Every structure is written in C-alpha cells, then in structure tokens.
Amino acid sequence: MSLQEPDKVVAVPELEGLKIEMLAAGGGRGMDPTAVTFCLFEEDHTLGNVLRWILMKNPEVEFCGYSVPDPFEAKVHLRVQTSEKTTAVEALHTGLDQLMEVCDTVKDKFQEEVKAERYEVYEEDP
C-alpha cells in the first residue's frame, strides 16, 4: 500500500532545530489524532525502518508504514494509525522510548561482553 499524499500541512510555529512535522491527510473531514503521517527531517531508512518495526509491536497500533518520498531529500514519512485507546503521537513517543531502551540494553550488553573477554583475540602477523 502506498502512503497517501498529504493534502494539508498543519501550520506549526517555527521551532529551532525542528525535526518532526505532522502532515494531516483528511482534508475537510477534519483531523484524526489516531491517524497521522509524521515527517522526520534529516533522517533516512536507519530510523524509519526501525521505528516501523518497533511501532508495529505495539498492539494499539493498527497500521504503521514508512517511506522516503524522494531519495534526494533527507526526509522520512511515517504513517501511524492507532486504535481509539491511544493517539498516534503517543504511540510514536512510546516507540521512541522503547527504541532507546533497546539501544541502551544492547550497548550495555556489548560492554559487559567486552569486559568478560570470552572472545578470541589474535594479532595479525607482520
């Protein structure tokens, strides 16, 4: 399924270093907090893909997909649709927190492993 082209950009105050914008698709039907397309600036598949994976694990998220609309623009569109119990913004927040937790866990585990020295070490012959 291709992502719906947003037809209205919600006006937001200019923020220093703004990294996320919400693109509301829905036009005259009003805006629905449970279905939002986020635009992440200065990001690529690195964050887009992993966020999609994490968000899909949330049982309240009904749909999550991402796309890079143009390979020459550093932008990622992330579409999030949730159940009525939560909002897309909340779901994204949870996803980001969970991803950070994963990163920190992996980082700690790696450091533990380096200290444990259970690995093979060898110096290359000159």
Place this chain on the structure above:
Amino acid sequence: MPPTPLTGPPTIQIRKLTAETVDFVLGNTDLGVANALRRSMISEVPTLAIDKVEFEENTTVLADEFLAHRLGLIPIVCAGVAGMNYNQDCTCDEYCDQCAVVFDLDVRCDTAGDTVNVTSRQLIPRTNLAQSVQSADFDDGILLVKLRKGQHIKLKAIAMKGTGKEHAKWSPVAAVGFEYDPNNRLKHLEYWMEETEDEWPKSQNANEEQEGGQSAEMTDGPNGMAGQGPLDNEPHTFYFDVESVGNVPPEEIFLSAMRVLSDKCITAGSALDGQGAGMGAFL
C-alpha cells in the same frame, strides 16, 4: 501479519575482537534494529578526515584536486572527536581548535635520479591530539605522491569532524559483514544452481546454528513442521563482522553507533513534544 513480540532483552555474543575487527552475534532482535545498527556504524559515527587543503607549492605530477582527494581518504586517529564541534556548527569564522586539526606537509626532492615517496607519515599535526593512522612501527604510511628532482610539495591540510553520511571518507569502517539465517531456512533467498547445492558453500556462521539444521532461535512450527523456522518467519539472530579502517577501535565504532541511535530517539522525542505544544487543538 504483525511481528510476534520477542521475549527478553536482545543478546550480544562477541566471537572475536582484534585491534581492527570485531565479530559478534546479535540475538533476540528484529531485522530493523540490526539494520539500523549496521547503517549507523557505516554512516553515522563521527570521525575526523581532511576536508580542506591549502596548497602553497605543488610542482608534483599530480594536480592539486587529485592530491586533495587522496589526502581526504587518509584515516586520522583522534581520541577526542566526540568533544569536537562540527565545523558548520562552530562559532568560529573559518576553523579553530574546537572544530579542526591542522596538518602540515612540506617535502622536496633534491637528489638527482632518485624518487622520494611522500606518505601520510610526513603529515605533521599541529597538535598532539591527532595523527594519521599507523598500524605498526614498520608501517611506512600511505603513499600520496612520488617526487623527482626539483619537485616540491608544501601544503596545509585541515581535518574536520564529519560522518559517512556526507562523504565515505568519514566512515570508520572498511566493511560491515552482515548475515542472518545462513542455512536459508526462512527462504528469504532463492539460490540458483546448475546441479548441486555445493555450488553455494555455506558461510562459517552456518556452524553457529544448531546441529540437525535447527538453530536455537527456531521454534517448532505448526502442523508438524518442526524446525521449519520461527512462527513469524522472521530472523532473530544476526552475524556481524565489523572491520575498522584503523582510526576508531572496532568496539568504539559499535558503542558510538548505538549512542547515535539512542540520541536520535531523544531528539525525535523532544521534537515531537515541541511539535505538540503548537498543536493543542489537534491533540
């Protein structure tokens, strides 16, 4: 189909760690996380590389821009990169100690019938915080250009902080080996073969998967399809082999990549908050 929730935290097992490579197995995670880690190690770890060159004298056979490119590709070892500013974010006019390391190169050939090799070893840093990469005492350095009698090269090279996203010269890795499901049990690949399966030799990682063709991650499938693969048909174990170019130790590349990813989450999270502030009605 939504992915099945994994139980427990991700696991890491380091198999080999040398001065230039780290070989590890990342387990109990998803492809997205593994791929984010791989991409982040390649293109988001900040390093130092020569970005500007001021030529004073160049009577060698190579053109200025040719040499500037060669200089850019030399790995620069610098322990303090994390504390440095990106040149574009720095408050200085052109460059300063906060955002750059300056190297000098001045070599002349005066002996007739002889060639002089100009290498990375002759790049003299103006600070002792950084130097060009040197893997061992016997390492002659990276050859930049050869001089004949009367030829002279004199320049100032300015190394700046950057990431592989902007230019590959800032990438701290020569290669990142990445593999999952070496026995192709998930059938994500289709191997074309002339006659027999031997035409596709198994990688070393296939030995890591359990005997009898069932890896630890594999759960019994439905309808007596035991050992066919996990129920969600997704890989959960990833084999990495990171090769550093020598400017950043391999374990630091990993940790730095992880730090970059979790920092991204923090900035994105606060950007979302900032966004929410102007969106009261919407929320």
